[in-house]
Amino acid sequence: MTDIDSTTPRGARGMSRRTLLRAGAAIPAVALSARTAWAADFPSRPxxxxxxxxxxxxxxxxxxxxxxxxxxxxxxxxxxxxxxxxxxxxxxxxxxxxxxxxxxxxxxxxxxxxxxxxxxxxxxxxxxxxxxxxxxxxNANVLLVNPKALPVNSVAELVQMAKAEPGKITFGSNGIGSLSHLTAEVFQTAAGIKCLHVPYRGAAPMATDLRAGRIAFCFTGSTLAVSLAATGALRALAVTTSQRIDQLKDVPTFVELGYPMLDAxxxxxxxxxxxxxxxxxxxxxxxxxxxxxxxxxxxxxxxxxxxxxxxxxxxxxxxxxxxxxxxxxxxxxxxxxxx
Missing domain, CATH: 3.40.190.150 (Bordetella uptake gene, domain 1)
Structure with a gap:
C-alpha cells in the first residue's frame, strides 16, 4: 500500500514510495548541477x-x-x-x-x-x-586647510583660532554622518572646539569649495588630499593613521600630536x-x-x-x-x- 492521496498528480499514482523518493532525491542534484553550471559560466556579461x-x-x-x-x-x-x-x-x-x-x-x-x-x-x-x-x-583621512581662509600652520594654531572664534570657522564633509564629518566631530570634541559644518554630496564638490576658500578646512581621503596639497594651494596639517604616509612625510599623525582617538x-x-x-x-x-x-x-x-x-x-x-x-x-x- 502506498501513501498517495487524491492530491497526488495522476501520472504519479500507482508509483511506489521508493520510486517517489528516488525521483525527489534527484531534484536537489539537478538544481545543484544547474547552479554549478551557472557559476561556471559566471561572469558572462559586464x-x-x-x-x-x-x-x-x-x-x-x-x-x-x-x-x-x-x-x-x-x-x-x-x-x-x-x-x-x-x-x-x-x-x-x-x-x-x-x-x-x-x-x-x-x-x-x-x-x-x-x-x-x-x-x-x-x-x-x-x-x-x-x-x-x-x-x-x-585611506588615511587628512586634515586640509585653505591657508588664505584659515592662516594656520599647525593643528595647535587651528585649535587656538577656533577657541577664539567659536562656531565661526567652517569645515566641509562628504555629507552629514559621513566618515569625514564624524572624524571632524571627534577632533572637535577632543580639542574642545566648535566649528561650523558645511555638508556636501561628496569629496569632489567639497574640494572645489575648499580651494575657492568658501570653507576653511576639511578631512578627506589621502588619495585626494595628496593631490590637493601638492599644488600648494592647500595645506595638510595631520593624518588619521598611526604612521605617517609616504607622500606626506612631513605631516604628523594625530597620534603624534596627542589625539590617539584619531587613529582612524x-x-x-x-x-x-x-x-x-x-x-x-x-x-x-x-x-x-x-x-x-x-x-x-x-x-x-x-x-x-x-x-x-x-x-x-x-x-x-x-x-x-x-x-x-x-x-x-x-x-x-x-x-x-x-x-
Missing part, C-alpha cells in the same frame, strides 16, 4: 561596481583601480557607476535591491557598514546581510547583494584575492596614498561587528543625526 560618492574623490579613484584589475581576472568588463548621496545610502539601497547574481558589487566603507544604521532614522537596507568579497584598501583610517570593502549564491561568491572572492596579491596592484594603491590590506572571509564578520561598535559610539557622542 559586472557593475557601485561607488557611493561622486567621481573625483578617493573612493572613486580606488574603485577604478580595483575595477581594472578585477576585470582582467574575471575576463569581463567591470563598470564603475557613481551613485552618490545620503552618506552612501543611495548606493547601498541599490545593492540591496539588485539581483543576487554577482553582477552588481558595492564599494562600502564605514558609513554604509557601520555608521548609517544609527545616524539615519530610516535605512532601507541591512548592511549586515551584504556578502563580503574582499578588502580593497585603507577609512577602509573600503567590496560587497555583493544579500543571498548571492556561494559558487558565484567563490568566483568573485578568488578573483579579487588574486588582484589583492598582485605587486602591481599594491604598488598602484601606494602611489595613490592607499594602504593595501587583506581581511580573510572568516574574519570579516567580527571585523564589521567591531567597526559598528566603534562608529556607532562616535555617532552618539557627536550628537549627529540625519533624516
Amino acid at each position: 559586472v557593475h561596481l557601485i561607488v557611493p560618492f561622486p567621481a573625483g574623490g578617493s573612493s572613486d579613484s580606488l574603485a577604478r583601480i580595483a575595477a581594472a584589475a578585477l576585470s582582467s581576472q574575471l575576463g569581463q568588463s567591470v563598470v564603475v557607476e557613481n551613485r552618490g548621496g545620503a552618506g552612501g545610502n543611495i548606493a547601498a539601497d541599490y545593492l540591496a535591491r539588485s539581483p543576487a547574481d554577482g553582477y552588481t558589487l558595492l564599494e562600502a566603507g564605514q558609513g554604509i557598514m557601520a555608521i548609517n544604521r544609527v545616524l539615519y532614522k530610516h535605512v532601507s537596507y541591512d548592511s549586515r546581510k551584504f556578502e563580503y568579497v574582499g578588502m580593497m584598501g585603507d 583610517p577609512s577602509w573600503w570593502a567590496l560587497m555583493a547583494p544579500p543571498g548571492t549564491p556561494a559558487p558565484v561568491l567563490a568566483v568573485l572572492r578568488n578573483a579579487f584575492a588574486k588582484v589583492a596579491a598582485q605587486p602591481s596592484y599594491q604598488q598602484t594603491l601606494r602611489k595613490q596614498a592607499t594602504l593595501p590590506v587583506t581581511l580573510p572571509v572568516d574574519k570579516a564578520a567580527a571585523f564589521f561587528a567591531h567597526q559598528r561598535q566603534v562608529w556607532e559610539q562616535a555617532v552618539k557622542s557627536s550628537g549627529a543625526t540625519a533624516a
